Amino acid sequence: MRDRVDEIRKAGAELVIVGNGAQHFAAAFREDYALDGPLLVDPELRAYRAAGLRRGRVEALSPRLPWNALRALRSGSRQGAVQGDAWQLGGVFVIRPGGALTYRYVSREAGDHPPVDDIVAALAEDAAPISEEPASGTVTSLLGRALSRLVDPTIVLSFDRHGFQIHALTFRPDDLEVDLSERRCLVTGANSGIGYESALALADLGAEVVLLCRSPERGEAAAARIREQTGNARVSVEPVDMSELASVRAAAERLAARPVDVLVHNAGVLPDARTLTSDGLELTFATHVVGPFLLTKLLRGALEQSDDARVVWVSSGGMYTRMLEVDDPNWEDRDYDGVAAYAETKRAQVVLARLWAEALEGTKVVVNAMHPGWADTPSVRSSLPRFYRVTRHILRTPAEGADTVVWLAACPRAREWSGRFFFDRAPRSPYLLPLTRESREAREALWALCEEASVRA
Amino acid sequence: MRLATRLAGIELSDWRGQRVRLGSFWEDRPIVLVFIRHFG
Numbered sequence: 008m009r010d011r012v013d014e015i016r017k018a019g020a021e022l023v024i025v026g027n028g029a030q031h032f033a034a035a036f037r038e039d040y041a042l043d044g045p046l047l048v049d050p051e052l053r054a055y056r057a058a059g060l061r062r063g064r065v066e067a068l069s070p071r072l073p074w075n076a077l078r079a080l081r082s083g084s085r086q087g088a089v090q091g092d093a094w095q096l097g098g099v100f101v102i103r104p105g106g107a108l109t110y111r112y113v114s115r116e117a118g119d120h121p122p123v124d125d126i127v128a129a130l131a132e133d134a135a136p137i138s139e140e141p142a143s144g145t146v147t148s149l150l151g152r153a154l155s156r157l158v159d160p161t162i163v164l165s166f167d168r169h170g171f172q173i174h175a176l177t178f179r180p181d182d183l184e185v186d187l188s189e190r191r192c193l194v195t196g197a198n199s200g201i202g203y204e205s206a207l208a209l210a211d212l213g214a215e216v217v218l219l220c221r222s223p224e225r226g227e228a229a230a231a232r233i234r235e236q237t238g239n240a241r242v243s244v245e246p247v248d249m250s251e252l253a254s255v256r257a258a259a260e261r262l263a264a265r266p267v268d269v270l271v272h273n274a275g276v277l278p279d280a281r282t283l284t285s286d287g288l289e290l291t292f293a294t295h296v297v298g299p300f301l302l303t304k305l306l307r308g309a310l311e312q313s314d315d316a317r318v319v320w321v322s323s324g325g326m327y328t329r330m331l332e333v334d335d336p337n338w339e340d341r342d343y344d345g346v347a348a349y350a351e352t353k354r355a356q357v358v359l360a361r362l363w364a365e366a367l368e369g370t371k372v373v374v375n376a377m378h379p380g381w382a383d384t385p386s387v388r389s390s391l392p393r394f395y396r397v398t399r400h401i402l403r404t405p406a407e408g409a410d411t412v413v414w415l416a417a418c419p420r421a422r423e424w425s426g427r428f429f430f431d432r433a434p435r436s437p438y439l440l441p442l443t444r445e446s447r448e449a450r451e452a453l454w455a456l457c458e459e460a461s462v463r464a
Numbered sequence: 465m466r467l468a469t470r471l472a473g474i475e476l477s478d479w480r481g482q483r484v485r486l487g488s489f490w491e492d493r494p495i496v497l498v499f500i501r502h503f504g
Contacts, residue, residue: 015496018494019493019494020493020494020495020496021489021493021494021495021496022495022496022498023486023489023495023496023497023498024498024500025476025497025498025499025500026499026500027500030477030479030481033478033479034479034480037479045478045484045489046478046479047476047477047478047479047484047486048476048477048478048479049476053474053476054471054474054476054486054499055499057467057470057471057474058467058470058471058497058499059467060499097499097500098498098499099496099497099498099499100467100496100497101494101495101496101497102467102468102471102490102494102495102497103490103494104490104491104492104493104494106466106468106469106472106490107468108466108467108468109494111467126496130494130496139465139466139467183465207465207469208465208469211465211466211469232473235472235473235487236469236472236473236487237466237469237472406465406470413465
């Protein structure tokens with residue numbers, strides 16, 4: 008074990024240590040044991056969680072052990088005078104410039120340790136990247152399916168973060184082991200929340216990503232963050248206001264010059280009061296329904312140029328509460344209710360995914376809708392403050408909410424479906440409540456409404 | 465999402481209390497990132 012730190016340095020690498028306690032412990036320890044490399048503290052366990060190290064695993068042991076572990080690492084002795092084990096650690100990862108992961112070790116119990124030679128081998132310039140997801144066994148997957156059956160009939164335990172964790176047990180680990188470097192992805196409303204996380208994940212898989220944002224400044228700031236985090240320079244911004252049809256037309260004209268592989272309809276609004284756009288459309292109807300309909304229509308040619316095109320509609324679990332509304336989409340005859348308008352237009356998106364799938368049958372374009380569950384996004388905080396107050400401790404992260412968007416856009420086997428509604432990587436029924444199922448006439452009326460509104464403008 | 469991308473944007477304090485972005489460590493060299501089980 009002697010000179011392992013030096014060995015790592017000799018290989019041109021740095022040893023970076025993360026602990027979960029307070030800063031003064033770290034400072035004292037560093038001095039006591041003459042550690043000279045980076046030593047970081049993560050009391051909120053943000054990095055631990057991002058690395059997939061669970062809380063129980065991290066906190067299982069007595070406070071003294073890691074210090075002893077580090078001490079042993081430094082002094083070269085593993086047993087004897089020093090208590091504990093040099094590699095009695097939460098996890099060890101080797102990350103290469105550009106972000107490739109060449110080594111992963113997650114300790115399962117106190118006392119197990121990774122072979123140091125493997126770590127040093129993973130530092131070599133030609134070390135091959137390893138699979139990003141730790142393999143999950145059949146048992147895990149069976150457990151996940153059993154638990155899913157238990158929680159899925161309940162809304163709260165399924166849509167919240169617990170639901171994600173349970174459903175994630177059934178995910179296939181290599182589903183997102185894909186290289187998207189040949190693919191061009193467009194994401195609307197990509198400067199925050201689920202849109203941002205979707206764009207980030209697609210850029211991370213190597214795709215060229217265009218962020219379609221209302222505000223060029225916020226869009227540019229998001230693009231810069233994504234470029235920095237992923238090391239992918241091919242992230243750009245296309246300013247567009249999805250509620251304004253002239254803006255949609257102008258953006259589509261610029262975007263249609265090259266093939267489009269992925270189009271994510273994510274941009275959303277939840278206004279307090281009835282607002283009309285310059286086209287005379289109610290704001291949620293324009294933003295969620297007519298704008299994306301028009302964009303899809305104008306990009307149809309560019310999508311058909313791809314040999315594997317995906318259109319993803321980011322709907323909402325709230326749509327389960329409403330039936331498709333085609334008689335008064337602009338709220339002319341009813342007292343305005345923003346939440347109801349939101350849910351109705353989210354229902355319309357699920358129906359549009361089905362209608363577009365039918366319209367594009369026989370082409371290489373698949374169209375699906377999904378709902379992200381309940382996620383902690385800026386929109387939820389500002390538009391649904393009461394909902395947020397009650398649920399904030401059980402909300403999913405935006406990245407968890409975006410998971411199915413990324414899966415539908417990137418996973419090779421996701422293109423087996425078209426016209427369906429997804430939640431946590433599985434097709435689901437779009438109807439949970441009685442009297443929310445629309446008729447075929449209503450679906451046809453929605454298509455006609457969209458055609459008419461987008462032609463008139 | 466790649467592990468490196470999830471970690472890159474996270475800012476932590478070092479032993480002096482200085483904020484540092486995790487991604488900055490592997491910009492120009494490989495790193496061995498060690499999470500210890502406890503920290504005092």
